[in-house]
Amino acid sequence: MGVTASVPLVIEMLQKIYVYKWTDLDMNQGKIIEYIDQGKFICTLCLNDKINRLHLLTTSNREVNLSPKRAILISNTIIDTLKPREELLEKLKRTEETRSSLKAQIDVKELWELVRDEEESFDHKYLAQLVFGHTITDDHLSALMRALFEDHLHFKMKDGRFLPNSEEKVEQILMQKEEEALKEEWLKQGSVWLKDIQQGKKPEDPPFKDDIINLVVQLALYGNEEPDFKYGKELLSMVGISDIQESRNLLIKLGAWEEDENLDLLRLGIETSFTEKQLHEAVLLAEKKCDFQGLEDLRDLPTFTIDGPLTRDFDDAVSLEIDGDTLHLGIHIADIGTAILPDSILDREAKNRASSIYMPCRQIPMIPPNLSQDTLCLKQGCNRQAISLLTRFDKSGNLLDYRFVPSVIKVQQHLTYEEVNEILDKVDLPDTPGQLKVEGLSGLLKEMYQISQHLQQKRINQDALNLSLPELQIQFNENSTLSLELADQDTPSRIIISEFMILYNWLAARFCRDNQIPVLFRTQAEPSERLSIGKAGYLYYVFTQRRKLSRLQIDTTPNPHSGLGLDVYIHATSPIRRYLDLVDQRQIRAFLTGIAPVCDEKILGEIRITVETILKNIEILRRRRLRYWILKFLSQNKGKRFKAQVLDELKTKYRIVVNDLLLVAEIKRQDGIILTPGEEILVEVKSADPWDDLLKFSYKESFV
Numbered sequence: 001m002g003v004t005a006s007v008p009l010v011i012e013m014l015q016k017i018y019v020y021k022w023t024d025l026d027m028n029q030g031k032i033i034e035y036i037d038q039g040k041f042i043c044t045l046c047l048n049d050k051i052n053r054l055h056l057l058t059t060s061n062r063e064v065n066l067s068p069k070r071a072i073l074i075s076n077t078i079i080d081t082l083k084p085r086e087e088l089l090e091k092l093k094r095t096e097e098t099r100s101s102l103k104a105q106i107d108v109k110e111l112w113e114l115v116r117d118e119e120e121s122f123d124h125k126y127l128a129q130l131v132f133g134h135t136i137t138d139d140h141l142s143a144l145m146r147a148l149f150e151d152h153l154h155f156k157m158k159d160g161r162f163l164p165n166s167e168e169k170v171e172q173i174l175m176q177k178e179e180e181a182l183k184e185e186w187l188k189q190g191s192v193w194l195k196d197i198q199q200g201k202k203p204e205d206p207p208f209k210d211d212i213i214n215l216v217v218q219l220a221l222y223g224n225e226e227p228d229f230k231y232g233k234e235l236l237s238m239v240g241i242s243d244i245q246e247s248r249n250l251l252i253k254l255g256a257w258e259e260d261e262n263l264d265l266l267r268l269g270i271e272t273s274f275t276e277k278q279l280h281e282a283v284l285l286a287e288k289k290c291d292f293q294g295l296e297d298l299r300d301l302p303t304f305t306i307d308g309p310l311t312r313d314f315d316d317a318v319s320l321e322i323d324g325d326t327l328h329l330g331i332h333i334a335d336i337g338t339a340i341l342p343d344s345i346l347d348r349e350a351k352n353r354a355s356s357i358y359m360p361c362r363q364i365p366m367i368p369p370n371l372s373q374d375t376l377c378l379k380q381g382c383n384r385q386a387i388s389l390l391t392r393f394d395k396s397g398n399l400l401d402y403r404f405v406p407s408v409i410k411v412q413q414h415l416t417y418e419e420v421n422e423i424l425d426k427v428d429l430p431d432t433p434g435q436l437k438v439e440g441l442s443g444l445l446k447e448m449y450q451i452s453q454h455l456q457q458k459r460i461n462q463d464a465l466n467l468s469l470p471e472l473q474i475q476f477n478e479n480s481t482l483s484l485e486l487a488d489q490d491t492p493s494r495i496i497i498s499e500f501m502i503l504y505n506w507l508a509a510r511f512c513r514d515n516q517i518p519v520l521f522r523t524q525a526e527p528s529e530r531l532s533i534g535k536a537g538y539l540y541y542v543f544t545q546r547r548k549l550s551r552l553q554i555d556t557t558p559n560p561h562s563g564l565g566l567d568v569y570i571h572a573t574s575p576i577r578r579y580l581d582l583v584d585q586r587q588i589r590a591f592l593t594g595i596a597p598v599c600d601e602k603i604l605g606e607i608r609i610t611v612e613t614i615l616k617n618i619e620i621l622r623r624r625r626l627r628y629w630i631l632k633f634l635s636q637n638k639g640k641r642f643k644a645q646v647l648d649e650l651k652t653k654y655r656i657v658v659n660d661l662l663l664v665a666e667i668k669r670q671d672g673i674i675l676t677p678g679e680e681i682l683v684e685v686k687s688a689d690p691w692d693d694l695l696k697f698s699y700k701e702s703f704v
Contacts (some may be wrong), residue, residue, distance in 0.1 A: 003639055028054065032075035032095055035066055040067040041146050043096040045088055045185050047081050056512070059092045061085070073145060073491060075138040095139065102143035103150075112154035121161035187212060190203055191238030196537035197253055198397045213256050219246040220257075221267055234245045241590060248691060260371070260632070260690075262303060262362070271353065274368050281345050282368035286375040292408045294593075298388060299410040301330055302444060306497050307377060309416045312373040313356070313365065317386075317411050317502055320444045326400070327393040327447055331504045332409050333379050335385040336575040337586040342598050351607070354614035356577040360474040363603060372535070372576050377410045387572075387589055391506050397454025402507050406592050413441075418443055449492045452499035460503075463603075464565025465527070467542045472662055474629045482633040484661060501573045502564060508588060509568035513558045517591050518601050519584045523559035524568045526552040531649070536678030540645050543657050544677075545665070554608050556601045579611055625695075630663055631695055634688035641700060646679045656683065656697070667697045 023224050028049040033056060034041050045058035053217050054066045079091060111131060115122060128144040129286040131326035148155055148162065152302045153173050165173070186208035193212070196203040206212070211326065212235070219232040221243055226232060236247060251257040265272070276283070301319040305311075357364040363371045377386050388407040413435040423442050460466060470486035477483060484505040488494075514517045527548040533541040549563065561569040586598045591638045599607065632638075644665075648655040653666045654675055665685060675681065680703040688697040 006510055016601045027458075028041065028074060028103075030078040030081050030173055032073075032077070032079070032092075032138065033066075033071050034073040035070045036149070039084075041072070041142070041149070043092060043099065043142075045079060045092055057092065059089065059096055061089055073142050077138065087565075098139045099142045099146065099611050102132075102139055103146045106143060106147040108147050108151040108154050111519070112170075116154075116164040116167070118164075121530055122220060123199050123480065125160050127162060143600035146451060160521065161678040171435065179421060182323065187231060187235050191235055194235070194250065195238045198250070211253060213251070214249055216247050216254075217256065217266075219244055220251060221263060241630065245692070253374055260628070262359075262621075262625060262628075264624050266450070268617050268621060270357070270364065270617070270621065272364050274349070278345055278349055279368055279370075285339050285346070286370050291382070291429070292383065294406070295385065296388070296405045296407045298330065298332070298386075299383065301409065302440075303330070303332065303409055303411050304413040304415055304441075305380075305411055306415045306417060306420055306493055309418070312369075312377070313576050314378040314411070314414065314499075315574050315681060316501065317378045318411065318448065318496075319409075320448055322447065325395045327395070327451065329387040329391045329393060329448070329451060329500075331391075331500050331573075332386040332407065333388070333504065333573050333585065334376055334576060335387050335406065335585070335589065336367070336376055336582055337598075338385055339371070339591055340582070342586065346371075348580050350582065351611065352614070354611045355618055357618055360629055361476060365557060366577060377576060378409070381413050383408055383410055387585055387592070389507060391507075393451055395453050396404065401436065404508065404511055404588060404592060406589060414676050415451050415493075417491060417493040417497075417600070420496070421491050424449060437651055444494070445492075447588070448496050448500075452492075452496045452675050455499040455503055456495060462565035463530075463562065465530075465545065465563050467546055467563075469539075469542055469662060472630070474626075474633075481636055482629065484630070484633055486660065487664070496596050502566075503571055506564075507560065507566065507568040508572045509566075509583070512570065512584075512591075513568050515591060517571075517587050518556060518597055518599060519570050519587050520556060520580055521554060521558045522561060522571060523553045523557075524561045524563045525553075525559075526562045536645065539657065540660060540678050543647055556604050566616075580608070604643050609625050627663070628690045630640070630661055631688045631690035631693065633661075634685050638685050641682050641684045642697075643703075644697075645680050646675045646677050646681060648677060649675065655701075656681070658697075663664070665695055665697055667699050670699055673699065675699075 014181050023666065028046045029532060031046050033044050033046050033054060035044070036042065040057060041643065045059050046054050046066070047057050048055035053065070054068055054071065056066055058064060079088065081088065082659075091645055097469075109598050111127060114130060115127075124144055127148075128140045131144060132140045153170060156163055157163070186206065190208060190212035193203050193206050193209075194216075199602075215228055215232050215235060216227045217236075218228065219236070223229070225647075232247075233244065236242075236244065236250075237650050241247070241250065248257065248261075251261070252259055261436060283442040298319070301321065303319040305314045315334045315336075317332045319332065321328040340350065346367065353364075353366045355368040356372075367376070371377075371404050373380045378386070385408050388405050389402060390405060391402040394400060414591050424441075424445055468489050470488050473485045473487050475483040475485060489498075500627065509519070509521060511517070513521075527550055528543070529548045531545045531548065535659045558568045561566050570584050571578060571581045572584040573581060575585045583599065583604070591599050597670060642661070643659045644656040645659065646656055647664065650666075653663065655666055665683075682700040682703070684700050685699040686698050688695050
C-alpha cells in the first residue's frame, strides 16, 4: 500500500504503530492522546478511560468520546486531570504549538534522501532520532508522524514500519498529483464553460474542451460504469445538473451529438469512416486498369439490376436469353476479390467491419464508397468483372444444367423493385435511349418471375419455411415527425431477386461440395416444432414459428438448411456488402482459374470466429436502431391506438405484437380481463422514450 492511499487507510496504518493495550486501560487517564479527524491531527487530554471509550478534552474546550481503536499516539507522561480546566487547556495548547513547531522543522525529502538507499524499513522512533538526535520526546514522535502523514510522497507503511519509496515511485506520485491538480483545474474551467452553454451564451472554448466533451460523452454512454464517473458527476454537479441522463441534452446543445445520436454505434466502437491510408489505397485501386484476358465475355447479354431506389452499391445483376423452349438465365456477382487482395489494407478493414450496415437515414459501407459504389460495383454501362452463374431452364422451370465462370459483363439498366412490378402489371412506361426496351424487358421479366415462382414452390415442397414479413420503412417528414409504412416483400420483383440469389448460393454450395472447395457453409437443423397457420393468422404463425427455429450455423462442413429447404447453402452473392461472401467468392474463383484456394479449413474457421462476433454486434445495432425509431414514432403518437395480437400469457403481463409496427411489446394484466394467445386486441400508447428504451401500452379492447 503506497503513501497515496486514502486517509482512512493511512490512519489504519498509523494505528499499527501504537497498538492499543486493553490491559493498560486504567493508565490512559491524564495522557495526551492524538487522533485524526477530517485529515487533521487532533491533540486531546484523556479525562476518563472506560472499557470501550475514551473521554477526551480538546484544545477548544470540547469534550468528546472516542473509540480506543482510533487513537494514533498516546503519550508516556501523565497530567493531573484534577487541576483547573484553564490550566489543562493551556497545557494542551502549548503541546499543540510545540508539536506543530517541531513538525515545521522536519524536511521529509531530506530525511528520505538520507535513508532511501538502505533498502530497509524503519520504525518511527529511529526516524525521529535521525531528525532530532537521540533524545526524543512524545512531541518529537508526534511531529514526525504529522510530517509523514501530510507528505504522502516519500515513505510508505509496511508492517507498522516506514519504507522509503523509490525515486521512480516518487516521480510517479508527483505526476499523479500534477494530473489531479490539472484535472481539478479543468473541472473548474469546464463547469463554467458548460454553465454558460446551458444558459445560451457563447463563451470562449477552454483549452480542455475536447477532454471535457469526451468525459460528458462517456458519462452519457456508460453512466456509473465509466472509470472517471466521479469526476464526471462532479463536473455536472458544478454545472447544476444532478441527473446524469441530462448529459445527453447537454451534448446536443454543444453540437457534439445530434438529436437522434446512435448510442449503440458509439458503445460498440463501430468505425464509420476510413483512414487516409485506406482511402489512398482505394484511389490507387480505382485508377488501376482492368485486365479482361481469360474472362468469358458476356457483355452482349441483356443484363440489368433490380434493387431499391436508394441502392448505389450494385453487387448482383441478372440476364435472360430465350432460345426456343430453353431459358438461359444468368446471375452475375461483382468479382471483388480480384481487386481487394487477401490481407491487404482494405481486406483487413473489411474483415474488421464484417458487413456494410444499413439503417434508416444512415449507411456505413464495408468497402470505401469510391470502390463499392463505383469502380467495383456493377455500374450501368461499364465493363465489370464478375463470377457468373450460367443456367439453362426449360419452359416448365426445371433446371437443366449450370456452370460458374469468371466473366466480364456490362449492365444495361438499373431497375427498381417498383419499376419491375409496374412492368409486370402492364403499366405503360416510356423507353429510355441506351436501355432495354420496355416491351422486350416485359417478356424477360415475366419469364424470370415464372422461374422464380417455380424455384420457390420447389423449396416449399422440400419443407422450406416461408416466414417472410413486410419490411418496416421509416419516413422522415419535414416537420420532424415520423411516419412508418410496411413494404410488402412478396411482390414479383422481390421474389425474382430473392429466389435467384438463393439459387446462386445453393448451386455455389453444391459446386464447392462436389469439388471439395473449402468454403463456409450455412446450415440450419430442423426446427424443434413445425407449426401450421391456424385461426390466429399468418402474423401470429410467423412470430411463434420463428421461436421454434434452430440456430443458424456457419461451418466448413456441408449440411442441410432446413429453413430454405435446401441440402447445402453458402453466401456468395454480396461480396461488396458482406465479408464472408467475399471470402467464399475468392475460394470459388481460385478453383475456376486453376490456382490453390486462398484459405484452408483452419483459416476459414479462424475468419468465421472473428467475423461472427462482429456480425452479432451489428445485428444488435440494427435491431436496437429500428426499435429506437419506432419508439420515437410512438412518443409522437401518445394516446393513439393500434391493433395487436397476444403472443404469450405470462405471470403478470402479456407479450404482444403490434400489427402495423411488427413490434413485440408487453402489457400488464388487468383485473377481470383474460386474454389468450392469438387473440386480437386494441392497445393504446401511454408513454414511449427512445433514449431510455421505455415503452408502455395499455389494453383497450378485444376484437370478437
